[in-house]
Amino acid sequence: MFEKLQSRYIFRGEIVLEKEFHIGSGKGDARTDALVVKDFSNRPYIPGSSLRGVLRSTIERIASSIGKNPCMLVNKGCVTNSGELQEEFKKILKDKDKTDIESFLNDDSKIxxxxxxxxxxxxxxRIRVTDLYLKNDIKLTAVRHGVAINRDTETSQDKAKFDFETVPAQTRFDFEIIGENLDDNNLALLAIGIQEMVDGDFWLGGNTARGLGKCKLAGLKIKYFNGSEGLRQYLVSREDGLDEMSKEDFFNKISIVVA
Ligand SMILES: [Zn+2]
Known part of the structure; x- marks a missing residue:
């Protein structure tokens, strides 16, 4: 079930924090209870998996509002969440009939x-979200003090004061998503999520209920090739061989799934 490489889209820009954020590492130290995740050079970064998770749930929320029924929310019509469809697919795999496997995988009522x-x-x-590394130098991350949950007990779980490290507002991170073999429907859904990011309706990390983690995507640029001639150019000239897609053309794809 290997798919040929037919197209590649590279989305780049920068994530700008409009509010400070905290993506926890699950670790603390003598100074702070909860440290942010840091890369190999001890600088804060955004794991691609964190961004991917938020992007997916953003797209799911909107897709379900326009009748696209993502399985995580409606819990039906997709092999990911349906035991019945999983059984059906297992049977097909057992029979090893290539045509049956392909028609299952291409059936929109099954995935x-x-x-x-x-x-x-x-x-x-079809998409890969790259880890996002710092673009600018930042000053020491701030520490905010949480509200006391229980002042009478002094156990470590119920500390009167809970500190967590934050990355300050205006911090910028390099943003990159690579998409392969995206059809118009894939592009449309991705455009819905990325449009939310560009508009700043996007929150990363923990404590978002307190307003933390609001960020936006700035300077979005899209480069791509599509088809075997484009692939040839890309193999020879790498990124110089790619075409550029305007933001307008990309966001216009949304009309495909809204209509
Ligand atoms: Zn699904």
């Missing part, structure tokens, strides 16, 4: 549109 983009147990993801 929801969000799984087609982000992947599931039976199909590969």
């Amino acid at each position: 929801c549109p969000v799984c087609r983009l982000f992947g599931s147990t039976v199909i590969a993801s």
Whole structure:
């Protein structure tokens, strides 16, 4: 079930924090209870998996509002969440009939549109979210003090004061998503999520209920090739061989799934 490489889309820009954020590392030290995740050079970064998770849930929320029924929310019509469809697929795999396998995988009543983009147990993801590294030098991360939960007990779980490290507002991170073999439906769903990011309706990390983690995507640029001639150019000239897609053309894809 290997898919030929037919197209590649590279989305780049920068994530700008409009509010400070905290993506926890699960670790603390003598000074702070909860440290942010840091890369190999001890600088804060955003794991691609964190961004991917938020992007997926953003797209799921909107897709379900326009009748696209992502399986995580409606819990039906997708092999990811349906025991019945999983049994059906197991049987087909056992028979090893290539045509049956392909027709199952191509059937939109068996795999929801969000799984087609982000992947599931039976199909590969079409997008890869790169880890996001710092673009600018930042001053020491601030520490905020939480509200006391229980002042009478002094156990470590119920500390009167809970500190967590934050990355300050205006911090910028390099953003990159690579998409492969995206069809118009994939592009449309991705455009819905990325449009939310560009508009700043996007929150990363923990404590978002307190307003932390609001960020936006700035300077979005899209480069791509599509088809075997484009692939040839890309193999020879790498990124110089790619075409550029305007933001307008990309966001216009949304009309495909809204209509
Ligand atoms: Zn699904």
